Amino acid sequence: MSQYQRPGLKKIEAFLYHETGLLDRMQLREWIDLFTPTGDYWMPVTPDQEDPVNHISIFYDDRDLMEIRLRHFDNPRSHSKDFTIRSSHVLGNVQLTDFDEGTGDCQVKCNFQCVMYYRDQQQLYAGTCDYHLVLIDGRYHIQRKRVDLINCDAPHGSIQTYV
Amino acid sequence: MSYSVEDIEKLVEPARVHRKVYTDEEIFDLEMERVWGRTWIFAGHASEVPNAGDYKTFNIGSQSMLMVRNRTNDDISVFYNRCTHKGAKLVGDGKGCAKAFRCPYHAWTFATDGKLLATPPTKTLETSGFAPDDPEYNLRPAAQIDVYHGFVFVNLDANAPNLNEYFGDSLTSIDNMVERSPEGELEIAGGVLRYRHDCNWKSFVENLNDNMHPMATHQSAIEACQSYAKELPEGQEVPETVHILGPFGSSYDFFEDMSHVVFPNGHSYSGNKVSIHSAYPPVPDYVEAMETSYGKEKTKEIFSCARHNTVYYPSLTIKGAIQAIRVVRPISVNCTDIETYTFRLKGAPDEMLKRTLLYSRLINSPSSIVGADDLEVYERVQSGLRSQGHDWVSMERQKDNDEPQADGSIEATGSSELPFRNQYKYWLQLMTNTDTVKIKA
Numbered sequence: 001m002s003q004y005q006r007p008g009l010k011k012i013e014a015f016l017y018h019e020t021g022l023l024d025r026m027q028l029r030e031w032i033d034l035f036t037p038t039g040d041y042w043m044p045v046t047p048d049q050e051d052p053v054n055h056i057s058i059f060y061d062d063r064d065l066m067e068i069r070l071r072h073f074d075n076p077r078s079h080s081k082d083f084t085i086r087s088s089h090v091l092g093n094v095q096l097t098d099f100d101e102g103t104g105d106c107q108v109k110c111n112f113q114c115v116m117y118y119r120d121q122q123q124l125y126a127g128t129c130d131y132h133l134v135l136i137d138g139r140y141h142i143q144r145k146r147v148d149l150i151n152c153d154a155p156h157g158s159i160q161t162y163v
Numbered sequence: 164m165s166y167s168v169e170d171i172e173k174l175v176e177p178a179r180v181h182r183k184v185y186t187d188e189e190i191f192d193l194e195m196e197r198v199w200g201r202t203w204i205f206a207g208h209a210s211e212v213p214n215a216g217d218y219k220t221f222n223i224g225s226q227s228m229l230m231v232r233n234r235t236n237d238d239i240s241v242f243y244n245r246c247t248h249k250g251a252k253l254v255g256d257g258k259g260c261a262k263a264f265r266c267p268y269h270a271w272t273f274a275t276d277g278k279l280l281a282t283p284p285t286k287t288l289e290t291s292g293f294a295p296d297d298p299e300y301n302l303r304p305a306a307q308i309d310v311y312h313g314f315v316f317v318n319l320d321a322n323a324p325n326l327n328e329y330f331g332d333s334l335t336s337i338d339n340m341v342e343r344s345p346e347g348e349l350e351i352a353g354g355v356l357r358y359r360h361d362c363n364w365k366s367f368v369e370n371l372n373d374n375m376h377p378m379a380t381h382q383s384a385i386e387a388c389q390s391y392a393k394e395l396p397e398g399q400e401v402p403e404t405v406h407i408l409g410p411f412g413s414s415y416d417f418f419e420d421m422s423h424v425v426f427p428n429g430h431s432y433s434g435n436k437v438s439i440h441s442a443y444p445p446v447p448d449y450v451e452a453m454e455t456s457y458g459k460e461k462t463k464e465i466f467s468c469a470r471h472n473t474v475y476y477p478s479l480t481i482k483g484a485i486q487a488i489r490v491v492r493p494i495s496v497n498c499t500d501i502e503t504y505t506f507r508l509k510g511a512p513d514e515m516l517k518r519t520l521l522y523s524r525l526i527n528s529p530s531s532i533v534g535a536d537d538l539e540v541y542e543r544v545q546s547g548l549r550s551q552g553h554d555w556v557s558m559e560r561q562k563d564n565d566e567p568q569a570d571g572s573i574e575a576t577g578s579s580e581l582p583f584r585n586q587y588k589y590w591l592q593l594m595t596n597t598d599t600v601k602i603k604a
Binding site for chain 2: 054081
C-alpha cells in the first residue's frame with residue numbers, strides 16, 4: 001500500500017501561486033525559507049542544459065548565495081537595487097509530471113510569464129519552470145526550482161531578482 | 164559635425180578626456196574604423212573550432228565576421244561574413260560545422276577556405292562577362308590573423324604591426340594562464356554568458372583596471388557576504404562563494420598594493436605582486452599535478468603571478484588566475500555586449516573548472532550582485548555624461564608619477580589612474596590617424 005496519496009492539481013497550484021506571489025511582493029526571506037537546506041534555484045543559459053556545475057548558468061544559487069543576495073538587497077549601498085522591483089507572475093499549463101508514492105515528492109512543470117518593472121523599464125521573462133517539491137512535516141518545500149527562459153541564450157541586461 | 168584631426172585632439176588631454184568621447188555617435192563610428200579597424204581584435208579560441216569545418220560568427224563593431232577551421236589545410240581562417248555577390252550575410256549568427264557555405268540568396272557556394280566553389284549554372288555564362296573564377300569573388304579574409312596559444316586575433320588593417328609587436332610583454336599574462344595547465348594547454352569549456360551593458364565600451368574596459376572602485380561600488384556585496392559569513396555557526400566550513408566574493412572587500416591599502424603595469428598600445432594589468440585572486444584555498448590534486456609537470460620551484464613561480472585583469476586593448480580582458488576571459492563587443496555608442504568564456508586547464512582536476520564557473524557566475528553573470536553594481540555605475544556614467552554642467556572626465560590620480568621603463572612599460576601604485584591615461588594616449592594616436600585602412604593583405 002502506498003504511503004502518500006497523489007496530490008490534486010489544485011493543491012500544487014496553490015503552492016506555486018504562493019511561491020511566485022512571494023517573489024512578486026519581494027518577500028525574499030519567506031521565499032528562501034520555502035527551500036530545503038540543500039535546495040537550489042537554477043536558471044540555465046542554454047536550452048536543455050543538463051549540468052549546473054560544469055556549465056555556466058545565469059543563476060545557480062544554493063541557500064548560501066540566496067542569503068547573501070537577500071542581504072545585498074537590504075544593504076542601503078546596493079545601488080543597483082535603489083528602486084523598487086515590481087513583478088507579476090502568471091502561471092499556466094501546470095502538470096504533475098512525476099510523483100513518488102513512497103516519499104510524497106512531486107515533479108511539477110508549468111509555463112510562466114513574468115513581467116518585471118525596475119526604474120522606468122519593463123522586462124518580460126517567459127518560459128517554463130520545473131519544480132522538485134519535497135514534503136517536510138507535511139508541507140511542500142523546494143528541492144530545486146529550475147527556470148528555463150525562452151531567450152536564455154540571448155544577451156541579457158542585469159536580471160534584478162529571482163524570476 | 165564632422166570631426167577633423169584638430170577637433171579630435173581637443174577631446175583628449177594627458178589626464179582628462181571630453182565627455183563626447185563616450186557619448187557622441189560620430190566618435191563611435193570613427194572608433195570602429197580607426198580603433199577597432201586597426202588593432203588586434205580577439206576572434207575566439209582555437210578550441211571553439213576543434214574540427215575541420217567548425218565555425219562561429221562574431222562581430223567587430225557592426226561587421227559580422229566568420230571564424231572557421233578550414234578543410235583545406237586545417238588552419239583557422241577569418242572572413243568577412245558577407246557573400247561577395249549581392250552582399251547578404253553568408254552565415255546566420257551562431258556556430259556549427261560546415262562542408263561549405265552556401266548563400267541563401269542565389270546559392271553562391273564558398274569552400275571553408277573562402278574560395279568561391281560554385282554559382283548556379285547559366286546557359287550563357289561564357290559570354291556573359293561574369294567570371295566566377297576571379298579571386299575577387301572569394302570570401303575576403305581579415306587582413307591579418309594570428310593565433311597565440313590558441314587565442315585567435317585578427318587585424319583588419321594590413322599595415323598594422325604584427326601581433327607580437329602590438330601586444331608586447333602584456334602577452335606574459337596569457338603565458339601564465341596557459342602555464343597554469345599541467346599540460347600547458349587551455350580549452351574553452353562551460354559555455355558562454357552574454358551580458359548586455361547599456362554603456363559605452365570604454366567604460367567597461369577602463370573599469371577592469373580601476374582599483375579605486377570596489378570599496379564603493381561593491382561595498383554592498385561585500386557587506387552582504389561578510390554579514391552572512393559572521394552568522395555561520397562556529398566550525399561550519401566557509402562556503403566557496405564567500406572565498407570568492409570576500410576579497411572584493413579588501414582595504415584601500417590592499418588595492419594600493421595591487422599595483423599596475425601598463426604597456427604601449429593601451430594594454431595593462433593590475434595585481435603586479437598581489438591581487439584579489441592570491442589567497443584562494445589550494446586544490447591539492449591540482450597542485451600535485453602541476454608539481455609533477457613543472458617541478459616545485461617553477462610551480463611556485465607560476466602561482467605567484469596572480470594578476471587581476473589584463474586588458475588586451477581594446478577587445479579582450481583576461482583573468483589568468485581564474486581562467487576566465489571577457490570579450491568586449493561594441494554595438495553602439497551606448498550599448499556593449501560583454502561575453503564571458505571560461506577555460507578548462509588540460510590535465511587539471513575537474514574541481515578547477517567548477518571553481519572557474521562558480522567565479523564567473525558570481526561575478527560575470529547578468530544575475531551577479533557584483534556585476535549588477537558595476538553595470539549600474541557604467542550606466543550612470545553614460546547618463547551623467549549627458550550633463551552639460553561639466554565637459555571633462557578626470558583621470559589625474561598619480562599623473563605626475565608616470566615614469567616609463569626602458570621597454571616602454573610603466574609601473575604605478577594601485578590607486579593610479581595610469582591605465583586610463585595609457586589607453587587614451589593610444590586612442591588619440593589611432594583616432595588622429597587619417598590614413599586609409601588597408602583591407603587587403
